[in-house]
Amino acid sequence: MKKQFVAAGFVLFSFMLPLKATAAQFGAMYVFGDSLSDTGNIFNVSTSVGQPYPQSSLYSTDFPGRFSNGQIWVDYLADQLQITQPTLVTDPKFPNQGVNFAFGGARAGFGNAVVQDPPGQHLPGVLEQVQGFAANNPKADPNALYTVWGGANDFIFPPNPNDPTPPADRISQALNTLVAVGAKNILVFNLPDLSKVPLFQGTAPQSVHDAVDNYNTTLKQTLDGLSNNPNLNIISVDTYSLFDQLSKSPDTFGFTNVANSCRVQTSQTTYEFCSNPNQYLFWDEVHPTTAAQKLIADTALAAIEAKSVPEPSTALGTLAIGAWGAAAVLKRKRKKLLVTTANRVPGGQSTRIKVES
Structure with missing residues (x-):
């Protein structure tokens, strides 16, 4: 149950991150x-x-x-x-x-x-x-x-x-x-x-x-x-x-x-x-x-x-990070049942997400 809350937290966090920043803090x-x-x-x-x-x-x-x-x-x-x-x-x-x-x-x-x-x-x-x-x-x-x-x-x-x-x-x-x-x-x-x-x-x-x-x-x-x-x-x-x-x-x-x-x-x-x-x-x-x-x-x-709105790829990347967090928890749960299936995932690949600005 605790891990399910963690997964939900990842998704919630991704939506809580502002898609539009507040007015830029100019120096003068x-x-x-x-x-x-x-x-x-x-x-x-x-x-x-x-x-x-x-x-x-x-x-x-x-x-x-x-x-x-x-x-x-x-x-x-x-x-x-x-x-x-x-x-x-x-x-x-x-x-x-x-x-x-x-x-x-x-x-x-x-x-x-x-x-x-x-x-x-x-x-x-x-x-x-x-x-x-x-x-x-x-x-x-x-x-x-x-x-x-x-x-x-x-x-x-x-x-x-x-x-x-x-x-x-x-x-x-x-x-x-x-x-x-x-x-x-x-x-x-x-x-x-x-x-x-x-x-x-x-x-x-x-x-x-x-x-x-x-x-x-x-x-x-x-x-x-x-x-x-x-x-x-x-x-x-x-x-x-x-x-x-x-x-x-x-x-x-x-x-x-x-x-x-x-x-x-x-x-x-x-x-x-x-x-x-x-x-x-x-x-x-x-x-x-x-x-x-x-x-x-x-x-x-x-x-x-x-003009402070991030590029679409950045916003999508933020959502992807949240989705990855939820997917990671689900994979760990699935690993307990199907160890062999989990072993087929290439090492490190599931944790590398490229976010382009």
């Missing part, structure tokens, strides 16, 4: 992007010249510098991964668990679409952020998580006349630059359908929708190519599908308004705010509320965890 987090990822860089720079942007009174007083009414996905994901919030590139504190290089208004390539460079300073685009990081980190931390999300400003605002290169190509250059310096774990976001943000109020030209589709298609091709490298962990976050689901089934996610912004400008200097921001998808004309930011972080975490 490096963030590159625009206002969707900025936790205070543009705020610090603009405050230093006496023109705070974004104004905390119009966004978050508890979490200043965020383009939302509270924490954004960077904050939430760092907490979920148990990583200390990445130090701002404009913060004099020594970075211990990563840096957030994102600037509100950053273009995919070079410069800023919203804020002019302060005297003696330059506000970098996403590619510039990555290039600056690479110049100072010729050997990137292979255990860190690198996140890249950009391109929206290139479609919402007039294009950069000095940079005719498509935004998707600039983001592709940024990704390849990270790979060149040794980044292994790269989290990349595509763009939601910008033609549906409150800024356009249903008046966006078809060209905006088409431009986002082309951007996402080109970005996917880049990610597919990088994913062929077995040494890279390329993690895609499909915000296009997420926001499409939120728009079509808002009740499922607790939203009652996915078309309008919670913050509404009533005159040149005055604003009104909705009383239930957690039920709104957008806080202002283009930026999600903190409730929606949490869903973005959850989607990113799910994408990370999905």
